[in-house]
């Protein structure tokens with residue numbers, strides 16, 4: 110694999126706006142209907158294109174369980190057991206968010222992290238037998254869950270997640286076959302901030318990342334000429350390789366766009382050092398979180 114060493118500079122603006130065409134796409138990422146429909150050809154497509162969409166992967170009840178689990182975490186019920194990993198949107202500054210009931214509080218949340226051990230419903234989704242079976246098929250080894258997140262992108266407030274490669278955040282050797290599983294809990298649309306992906310971009314190897322609006326690929330290095338949007342109905346799943354270029358635009362609508370994201374690695378995935386990761390992806394990534 111070629112390593113694009115991050116010697117070059119990125120003169121993107123550090124904050125604020127971004128090029129208006131940054132999340133343009135030329136088509137829609139379509140997928141299979143349900144886990145049972147995934148064939149070897151789909152697995153081959155995953156390896157070639159770096160992604161696989163599974164519509165209706167999770168039932169309406171499983172989606173509701175995921176939402177109930179997140180609301181329960183926001184109720185503060187698990188705080189005395191150590192769960193405090195909620196990050197609010199910058200736009201919530203000045204709002205007495207802590208005093209709001211959980212159902213309202215969620216509309217200020219940017220993300221949750223490290224929750225599967227605090228709620229059985231969320232644990233069960235991350236260890237869903239059909240999901241784990243599919244991930245094992247994609248990485249050729251029993252998968253180990255090593256990161257769990259929920260990304261809420263609240264109505265009219267949820268900001269973008271600039272283009273990036275998830276592997277830039279992980280302390281794992283480049284060869285490790287890491288996959289991300291992004292599960293829509295609401296309908297994710299091109300208007301409320303669904304994923305935009307660059308098919309095949311994982312084959313370009315690691316890209317230099319820069320600390321700008323986030324720990325991200327420089328806007329001027331993003332190639333949207335083959336980009337696809339990945340709108341999903343609730344219960345839909347996007348599985349993608351950890352070097353795939355992807356990002357999400359802001360949510361300018363009045364509709365929620367809540368999602369779970371689980372990352373799995375093979376049991377044997379070799380860890381790497383922080384020095385080596387930063388040498389590959391860029392020294393500005395110290396302490397960066399997905």
Ligand SMILES: O=C(O)CCC(=O)C(=O)O
Pocket residue numbers: 260262270275302355356357368370399
């Ligand atoms: O859900 C989103 O808005 C973006 C998620 C993502 O790409 C990430 O956190 O790595």
